Each structure stands twice: as structure tokens, then as C-alpha cells.
Amino acid sequence: MNKAGRPDVLRKITEDRTDMLKTRDDMNLPRGIFVLIFIVSMVMAIGNTGLISVMPAIGRAIGMSDHLVAAIFSLSALLWAISAPHWARVSDVRGRKPMMMLGLGGFVFSMLGCALVVWAGLQALLAPVVVFVTFLLIRGIFGILGSATASSSQAYVADRTSAKERTSALSALAGALGMGTIIGPALSPLLVFGFLGLAGPMTIFALGAGVVLLMVMLIIPRDIPPAKLYPDKFANAHTAAARKERGFGIWLDRDIGPWLIFGFLSCCVQAINVYTLGFVVMDVVALPATEAQRYIGMAMAAGAGAGLFGQWVLIPWLKMSPRALIWSGGLLALAGNLLTVFAHDIWMLSLGYVVLTLGFSFCRPGFTAGASLAARPDQQGIVAGMVSSLSGGSIVITPVIGVLLYEMATPSPFILNCVVMGGLMIFAWKNASLWRPELSRTATSIVS
Template sequence: MSQTGDSLIDAPRPDRRGAFFLLFFSLMAIGAGNTMLIAAVLPPLTRELNLPDWMAASIFALSAFFWSTTSPIWGKRSNTWGRRPVAAMGLAAYGMSMTLLFVFGGLALNGVLQGSVLIFICLASSRSLFGIFSSGVNGAAQAYVADRTSKAERQSEIALITSGFSVGTVIGPAFAAALVATVGLLSPLAATAVIAFGMAAAVWFRLPEQRDPVSDATKFEDDMGGRGLWRSGPVLPFLIFAVCLSLVSGILTQVFVFSVMDKLHVEGRQAAQFTGPAFTVGALAVLMAQLVLIPRLKMKNKTLMWGGCLPLLAGAVLLIFAKDYASLILAQFFIGLGSGLARPGFSSGASLAVSPQLQGNVAGLVISANGMGFIITPFFGLFVYEYVNPHLPFIFCAGLLVFMTLFARFGLKDGVGEFIADDDESA
């Protein structure tokens, strides 16, 4: 089949919907595993092993570095190899990463693996496997959807597919809390590994791939204008916003876990009973934004971006003053609501800013930007929280969100990254 956008959009709707749901469940598996790791496994594990708090964030930071550097590569590879192989490979690598974390975590808890530096290296290397290879899953999924949707459909369909990750974050904390309480601290890692390997097989054998591979990737890049895409006028503003949002998300997510443990005076496995439900509330707010508010309100991408910053700002400010569990839960609700609005705004905006042939490229850039903030989260987040002032990370996020609101409201040109009806939108 030809690789032009129109022919892909014309794919049969039942077949397209089944493929979208398969990718939805793949992203759900990643979302569930990541939230279980962040909220219920790694922070309690590092404290039980007497590792400093910043080491937990550094494990995520190193993975985020590889995620950001490899996402554009896998986005381009999805143009040449196809979306299916890249997504399947990333899911398999995710399963392997969780398997190694389970093994090394168990060895450390049982005293076989000793020494904070050695434990850190083993855990960080295992998580980095996810960053290097699994960064292709999100980009391939987003590009797959963009290949098969018209401009008018893209915002809602990308919101739907990315909500799979949010559904996973709803299921993950509650599932992890139950597993940790009944089976053990590391049991969510083993469960996630099995699910990830299963989804990799399902994508490889069941996802229909209708895109013809491009034999000459270099010529394709030159002909389609893919080189230097990240700094092009229509795309760069969305990437700037995405980097800022990833920094805010990284700080609010990672510092929140330790803030809950310190404010509620809980440690280790008991912490999962509090952080899990809190993240579930936040994830439900994401779903409400992406599955209810966005389809009903039909706001412009620009409006979704600056409008999403407002509840995020409310959540960051609330975390500064929160003293009880109810306030922490409410803060997570605001954070989830804001993220659920803002992320589809810049993701679909960047997609609409480029041609159909460059959807893999721009998806890789967006996924890369989504991870960049997590690289420096240990410095702006947990290090400052632990050694300077526990309120300062949230104050920093509040200030950055004010900038992002003004940037999205007044810095984005009207019409950039928005659907404009034309003759080729008949699909």
C-alpha cells in the first residue's frame, strides 16, 4: 500500500479501531508499570536499602536521559521499519527491564547484593534498558494513529490512545498496593514483566501494519523536510512547552511520594497504601479530562495547553501548604486534571503542524521532550527537597507553570497546530 496519508486514513474503520485499542492496552501496560514503580516500589525499596532519596530520582533521571535521546531515533525508525516492529521491540525491552529490576531488587533485599553504589548501578542499568529501547512505543503508537486519522479527528484520537497510559496509572497504584500488601514489595515488577512480554507478542502478531517501509531513510528525510524538524517554527513552541511540562510532572510526581511519606510519617511498604490511592485519584482526573472534557468541549490545542496549566498550578500551590492526606489527594486531582488537558494539546498540535510523511519524526520529538524534564528532576526536585527546603520544589513548579500559561496563551501563533478544513479532509 502507498505510504501517503490519504490511503492510510482510508483504512477500514473496524480494523482501525481494533488496532487503536491494541495500542491503547499497550500504553496502559506501560502506564501501570511505571506508576507502580514510582508510587509503590522504588521509593520504599530505596529507603529499606538505606539509599538516599536522590538516588531513587537519579535512577529515573538516567532512564529519562536515554528516553529523550533515543525517542527521535525510534520515531524515524518507525518510518523505515514500520510502526509495529518498533512498538513490539519497545514492549519486549520493557518486560526485560522489569525482570532485571525484580532480580536485582530481590538480591539486594536478601543481602546478596551489597553496597549502595553497586545496588544503584544495577537498578539504574535495569531501568535504563527501558529508556533506551521502550521510548519507541509511545512514538510509534502516536504515529500509527496519525497515519490513520484526518486532521479533524487527530486531537480526539490521540487523546484516546494516550489515555491508555492514564488508565494504566489508575489501575497500577491500586494493583500495586494490593500486591505489595499480600505478596511482597517486588511482586508488581514480576507482574508487569509478564504483562509487557504478553503485549509485545500481541503487537507483533496482531497489529496490522499497512505502511510501506522507506528504503532510503536519508533521502526520505531530505525530501520530506525532516532534518532540523525540532527547530522549525511550527514545531519548536510545542516542544518547549512539552519540556517544561515534563519538568513540572517529574518534580510533582517524584517529590510527591517522599512528601507523603514525610508528612504522614509512613515508611517502606506502608507508604504504598497512601501513595497508591492518591495517584489513582490523579489518574482518574486525567481520564476525565481526556475522555470527557476534551471530546465535549472541543477546545483548540492552544487553549488546552494554557488551560491545563491552571489546575496544575493549583495542585503545585496546594502541595506547599498540604498537611493532611485529604489535601494531598486534592492536589493529585488538580495535577491529573491539568496534565490530562495539556498533554493532548501539545501532542496533537505538533502532529498537525507537519505533513503526514513526518508523523514518526514529530512523534519521536514529542516523546523525547516528554522525558527531558525528568533528566534534571533530581536536581530541581529531590535534592532540593532533601537538602535545601521541602517546599522549594513546589514553589519552583508554580513559577514555571505561570510562565507556561503565558507562553501558551500569548507565545503561540493562532492557527499553528490547529485543524483547518481543506479539500483533503474528506476521509
Template sequence: MNRIRGSIFFSVFAAMLGLMLIAPIMPPLIRELGMKESHSGLIISLGSIAMAVMAPVWGRFSDLKGRKPIILIGFIGMSISCALFALALYGGLNAWMGGGLLLTLLIVTRSLIGAFIPAVLSSSQAYMGDVTEGEERGSGMAIISAANGLGLVFGPAIAGAFTIIGLLWPLYFGIFIAIAAFIIALLLIPAAKPVIQDKPPKVNPFQRGLRMYLAAGLVTMVGIMTLQVIGGFYFQDQLNLSPAATARMVSFGLMFSGAAMLIMQVIQMKWLKWQPRPMILLGSLFLMGSMVLFLVSTQLSIYYFSFFLFGMGSGLMMPGFMAGASLSVSKEQQGGAAGLVAAIQGISAVITPLLTTTLYQVDKHIPFMLVAILVVVMGAVMLGVRKNQTHSVAG
């Protein structure tokens, strides 16, 4: 079991790392290529749309074909598409091509990356759902969540380190990590029979139980993406920092969040072993507290504490909504549910940058206020559903 969990952890970490290596290098690359800033947004957004569209498809394929084959296909596609994306950028930087042809190739190859990564994410989560039951599900999903969170946090940091060598080196590392993860998955993840032999039953994202956890997942991911997208602008404006100082501050803050996420998920796996609902409710309190501190404080030390508090909250909410979605469906629907969870990540990556940057131009506090309101509404709905279910049982 430890071998399975460890290999699944590394698979999810490698997939998220590969995804997050791209975002930090796109702005300087776009300017080196003489393209517009809007082109960068188009490339990233269309890649996220591909991720959102393909995640449920890969999840259903994993129900029908088995988890391991889809994970392996995901890493093969990820390595090839990342290589093609790097080749297109290399061609543009060396003036082999330009204009509409270059933009088209960058959109297509980035979309391919977005299309293959959820094959790993959805199949890995479904595999964890297969090998855990009941109370173990929350601990199992904490492993997935920890890998997700670490990839989200350390991807940009690793990309920044590799740019010291060259702007394309993060992509070369992405190709390497995908190949390494393929080999590890091939050798260490046991093959398992498909959970169903016929066409997999469709999973309705609006079905009772599942919709609540998908909504909690969307709120969680919007919160994480908001901090990543507008955090640098906000802290630079609040503290009057230079660009270099802002980059250092945000990097340290995200590292604090990553450490807090890992700590909370270890606590959940080893000691708490809570069910999804209490994990989400407690996590929402931490997340709400961090938003309030971000809004009212102008001190660097308080901001760092807020990052840590944010990591504690998201470190509980991520495994909470993943486990909740998994427990809301049958064994034959694990892949479909996992695909919807992965799609939520893609959807948040599409809507959050556009929404939060637009709101930031109106008032710099509004994006954090929006996250706080969404968290409060989500918590109230979850408490209300629980209360109604209790009254129903009592009646």
C-alpha cells in the same frame, strides 16, 4: 478504527505500567542489597537518560520500517530486559554477586528497559497520528494521554500490591504484561506500510510550532513528576502524618488525579474535540489552581480536591501537547515528532527528581511555586504566539 485505538491504548498503558512498576520497589531493594541511596538514583536516572536518547531514534525507525514492527520490538526488548533486571536483583539478594559487578548489571539492565520502552511509546503515538486527521487528532491523542496517565498513576499502586507477595513480584508482573501486550499488538494492530521509503527527514525540536508544544510537554511532565517525587514529603510535613498514613494519602490522591485525567480525556474525545492550544490553555488554568491550593491549604479534603484539579489540568495538557506536536509536522515526520515527545518524558524523569528534592531542602514550598511559575510563563508564551499570528494574518 476502534480495534486500532484500543490496541494502541493498551500498548501505551502496558509500556508506562512497566516503567512505573520499578520506581516504588527500588528504595527497599537497594537497602536489602546493602547499597547506598545514591545508587538507586543513579540506576533510575541512567535508565531515564537511555529513554530520552532512544525515543527519537525509535520514532525515526518507525517512519522508515513501519509502526507495528517497532512496537513489537519494543515489547520483546522490554520483556527480556525486565527479566534480566529481575535476575540481577535476584542474584544480589541471594548473594550470588555484589559490589561493583551488581551495580553495573543493574545499571545496564535498567538502561535497557529505558531504551526499549520508548519504541512502544513513540511508535504508538505516531500510529495514532497516521490514522487521525485535523480535529480527530486531539481525540486520538487523548487516548494516548489517557493510557499514559493511567500507567503513571496505577503503576506504583500495582507495584505496592505485588510487594505483599515479594519485592521482585512487580517485575515478574512487568514481564507478563509486556508479553501480553506483545501478543495483543501482534494480533490486533494492522500492519501498515512505512510512511516513507527513504531515509526519514529529520525533525528539528526547535522548529517553529513544534518547539512550543514540546515546551508545553516538558512543563506538564515536570508538574506530574514533581507531585510524584516530593508530594509524599510535602504532605507528611504539612499534615504531620505517619509514614503509613502518608503512603495512603498520596495513593488516594494519585487515584483522584488518575480518575480526573480519565474523565477529562473522555470529555475531550466524546464532546469537546478541541484543538491543542485551547486544551493546553484551559489545562494550565486547572494546573495552576491546583498548585495554588497545594501551597495555601493545610486541610486533607482540600488536598484531595487539589489532586483532582491537577488531574483535570494534566488530562487536558497531555493530549494537547501530543496533538499539537503531531499537527506541527508532516506525515513523513510523525515518528520523529512522537519520538521527541517520548524523549520529553525521559528528560523530565532525569531533571525533576534532582531539581525538586534539592529545592525542597531549601524550602518545602518552592517546588510547587516553580511549577506554578512555569505554567504561567508557558501560558503567556502560548497566548503571545497566538496574538502575533493573528496580527500577522490581519496585516
């Protein structure tokens, strides 16, 4: 690493963070508000993972091929990846709360629309190809709007936590995703009932999100947009250099970029694991789609439980730094995929999923907190947007690749995952920006 200019860079980071703490008199996050933001993230995770867990059964019941089921989320994922940075920039100007509400509204609309389409397909009112296209388009609305909630929620927490507290706060918020991935797959089989059938889970998830949207409207106070808090830093926001710095050019930042690269590739690996799990379980247990659903839910819930244990228990107990989180998490994800390669029954398959999910539960708060700590106060919004876009970008094509590889040779997607995670371990070990201790010490000294 070129060390020239490093003291000046660190001095600038220190000055920016000091200015932020002097400017922000409201730099605190009441527990009740954090709990509600946690619920917002959890409800969306419940709906999304619940839908993922039930889609293999829906696809086979309607008559869609497995790779089309995997591809059904591709458009929304692409739109999510594109729109997340945009909504982050809008939240810088209009505030975080309106963007949370916008994303929740998109979630409610898309879930209800998808439930109606699935119900019509199951009743043979729509042909499978019509179900596929219509579902794809309605889900795309969630891709455009849903990312507004994810990026603004993270930015809201980052705005109100000191550098010392941010890793634990963002890890706790990431626990909402873990909790959601437990509840969603566990609830989905119970919500397949009556005339709604497999459309039941989407209907109930939409109604629950509607209640949470009302709570956000009434309880969370309207925040002051960063553009008003730091007018000097946003004064030249429309110049070409500023747009590049607050856009995709942030990937080229030598301190922030490596965290985003690690995050994107690790999310791609996790996407292959998540989106192939349902098909692998159905083939391992050799049961009809509806009967295999409880085993899919069991495996997903076990993995999510391990992830939640990692984020809520192990990370606070071990007090791990961002760089330690990505290193240890990457090794666990690699080990879990190795187990999956050799899995021959539901128990070994579930064990592999538990281990790899525990690993990813370390990786996500690791690269999220690392990118946030490497950013200036006026960059928190765009960093949150980019981190949010990783979730969408990672599932644009990787689930389809994973399922196609699985259809060709059962262990091939997990062998690919092992290769990628091995490469990321080398990248994390060699890249000095991920392992340098100066930024953590500087951040601690500012708030102490």
C-alpha cells in the same frame, strides 16, 4: 509574528495534507486495533508508574538515600530522550509494528532484571550501592528500547486518522497513560507478597507485558512504512537539510517548535510532582515505608482518575482545540501546585495532586495534537518521536532537582513549579504560533 509568506505556507500545508489523503486508501483505524494499541500504552504506563510508586519504599528498605532513588531513573530517561527520535526514523522505513514489539521486549527484559536486583538487595545479597548501579544499568536498557513503542504507537494512530479526528484520537490514546497511572499505583501494594516482597510488582508487570507482546505479534497487521507510501518525500532523506528537518532541527520549526517547547517544560513540572509525591506522602502521614505505600497509591490513583476523567470525558465533551487545552491545562497545573505549597495533610496534598494532574491531562494531548497538526505527513514519525522523547528528557534531571529542593525546604519544588507554569502561560499567550486559528480551519476544510 511575521506574516510574510504565510499564505504560501498554509497552501503548502493544505497541498501536503490533500496529497496524503489521496495516497492513503487505508486511512482508517479499526476499533479493535486501536484498543490493542491502547492496551500496549496502558501496560507500559502501569509498569512505570507502579515502579515509581514503590521505589521510595524500596529505597528506604534497602538503605538508599532519597535523592539516589530519584536519580535511579535518570540514565534511562536520558537514553529514552536520545533514542526516541531514532526509533521514529526507523519506523518510517521499517514500519510501526516492529518498533512496538521492540519496545515491549525491552520493557519485559528490564522489569524482570530490576525485580531480580531488588529482590537480591532486600535479601542483603547485594550492597545498596551495587543495587543502585545494577538497577541503573538494567533500567537503561528500557530507556534505549522502550521509546520505540511510545513513538511508533502514536505515529501509527496519526497515520490512520484525519486531521479532524486526530485530537480526539490522540487524547484517547493519552488516556491509556491515565488509566495506567491509576492501575499501577493501585496494584503495586497488592503485588507485594510472599518471598518476592517489594520485587513482586515488577515481576507481575513484566509477565503481563509479555502477554501483550504476543498479542501485538498475532493481531496487529503489518503496516506499510511511510517511506514506501511517500517515496518522493523520502528520496532525499539522507541530505544534510533533510536530516536536520527530521531530527532535532524540528525544534526550530516556527509552527512545530513552540508546541514542543511547551510540552517539554510542562513535562518537567509534572515530573517534579510525580517523583516527589511518594516522599511527601511518607513524611505527611509519618508512617513506615511499607505502611505508607497505600497512601502513596491512593494519592497517585486519585490524581490519575482526575486525569482520565479529563481526557475521556471533559475533552470530548468540551471539544477543546489544542491551544485551548494547553491554556486551560496550564492554569489547572499552576493551581494544583499552589495547593501543594500550602498542603499540611494527606487530603489537601491529594487535592492538589488531583487538580494539577487534571491540568496535565489537558496539556499532553494539547501539545501532542498541536505538533501533529502542524506537521506534514512525512514529518509525523519524527514529531511522534520528539513528543515521546519529551517524557524521557523531562525526567533526566528534574526529579533529582525536585527531591533535593524538597530535602532543603519542603515547599520549594512546588514554588519552582508555580514559577515555570506561570512563565508557560505567558509564553502560550504571547506566541502566535500556538494561538493562530488558520491551521485548525485549514485542516478541517481538507477532510470535510
